[in-house]
Amino acid sequence: MNSRTITLGGTTYPVILPRARDARLHVAAVIVTIHVLGQVTLGFQVSVPQILAAILTCAAIELAITFHRQRAIVWPASAMLTGSGVALILRVPTTPVDDRWTFHAWWVFAGVAAFSLSTKYLIRYRGSHVFNPSNIGLVIVFLVLGSTRVEPLDFWWAPLDAGMILAYLVILGGGVAISWRLGLAASALTFWLTLAAGTAILAASGHCMVARWAFSPVCGFDYWRVIVTSPEVLVFMFFMLTDPKTVSTGRVGRVVFGFLVGVASTLLMAPQANEYGTKVALLAGLSVVCAGRLLVDRFLPEPRSSADRLARFGRRLVAGAGDVVPGRAAARSGLVFVALGTIAAGIVVAGSPARGVVVPTVDDVLGRAPSDLDPSTFPSITVDDDVLSWNHEITGDGAREIVLTLVENLGLEAQAMRDGEATVLEAVDHGDRLAEMQSRLDEHAAEGVRIVERYDIDDVRVRLIVPFGRQDGLSLGLDSTGTKTIEVYGAEGGLRERSSEPFETTFVMRRATGARWLDVAVLPYGTDP
Secondary structure (H helix, E strand, C coil), rough: CEEEEEECCEEEEEECCCCCCCCCHHHHHHHHHHHHHHHHHHHCCCCHHHHHHHHHHHHHHHHHHHHHHCCCCCCHHHHHHHHHHHHEECCCCCCCCCCCCCCCCHHHHHHHHHHHHHHHHHHHCCCEEEECCHHHHHHHHHHHHHHCCCEEEECCCCCCHHHHHHHHHHHHHHHHHHHHHHHHHHHHHHHHHHHHHHHHHHHHHHEEEEECCCCCCHHHHHHHHHHHHHHHHHHHHHHHHCCCCCCCCCCCHHHHHHHHHHHHHHHHCCCCCCHHHHHHHHHHHHHHHHHHHHHHHCCCCCCCCCCHHHHHHHHHHHHHCCCCCCCCCHHHHHHHHHHHHHHHHHHHHHCHHCCCCCCCHHHHCCCCCCHCCCCHHCCEEEHHHHHHHHCCCCCHHHHHHHHHHHHHHHHHHHHHHHHHCHHHHHHCCCCCHHHHHHHHHHHHHHEEEEEEEEEEEEEEEEEEEECCCCHHHEEEEEEEEEEEEEEECCCCCCCEEEEEEEEEEEEEEECCCCCCCCCEEEEEECCCC
């Protein structure tokens, strides 16, 4: 530290600033760079005043506490990292889009940052804090306030353009360099490999989640790809999990710590069917392991002892070094594989609620725009010339917006069928389609079953049709192909059967009320009414 002094009210106080080699400054440089990219090119829905509210609140609290305790002015490097981390991950859904200078809900950022920092002083053991402050603070706030008031940063940030590539380079370059310097690279890598393996098990079992930035539910390989390559996961891994004060010490301890966080996060993510729950579960994995770290450490080698070597620990764990009883080494090896198999089975079982048809809610899907979505999740779309002659805006983003609305409508129809909620249908259907879906609901109630259909659309051709007589005006026919998944539930909610099949269908849409595009009919592929 560089010491200087300042005189206030006739009393001289030391001023303690960090050295240039302080790792906290390097972490801050990386996170600030991400904040800048988020404002300039990535379109983060967070404003500069919101970011500053979190950082300055933590700085002021830390300055006051250290001044009271040490009678010195100490640069609040750690506290500012807490505030910056909160601002990087926290979002308030009602924040105006594309307004970098709005003060909207700045007090939420200040309050969450202050609460997060307070855990550093209130939850301690043997002179050190137990939890990463920003991590535990955010997890508690997300669980208490819910998705209508706050939410974490999305897994998907932006298309892979120059800005996103630069963000990846900053996160990976800075994260690897800092974690390597702190001796925590093995912990970060172990976490990532464990999470990748766990989410691969989920993906193979048919796991799905609804995400605001995705055209349709994210399932299977796409789910795995999104999680393991998410910049948010990398930020969590490099700049939250690898907190030197809260991670286990010793070579073995740090690897075990990363493994346990990966397992805990995957198990918590498994039952989540939407992105909000999945993101909170990822963060909560670290909180859970921090809470039990002291117990886990009791079974690990003493840090910096001769036993604190990964190779030696591995041999002892698998083969039972020193065992002379015949067959004992094989038995220990078998137990290790049984334990890993049990974890894998637990992941599959825990993921049951998010497997198969994942039904979005109204809040999940309404109000999105094509610019908010990952373009790689869109189907192939072609638009007939007569459509462009009728309305030249139905091209590019205009066509994608209509196809997006179709998928939203179909998703909400599925929600209505799953929950038996007829009122949802009135928001997305009209005319013959509304009457048909209402009739289905009545049949389901009479027969004691609920049939849910989900459409994964691969290709769409948009054309003009006149479905109900020319007096009703022109409508759009969306000739669509893809895969339809059908699930049949009993009245008690239990799944009775599930099947998938290719489909070729023409969905007819019209602005029957003058506003939203509504589903008005479903026809055989390529036909007119």
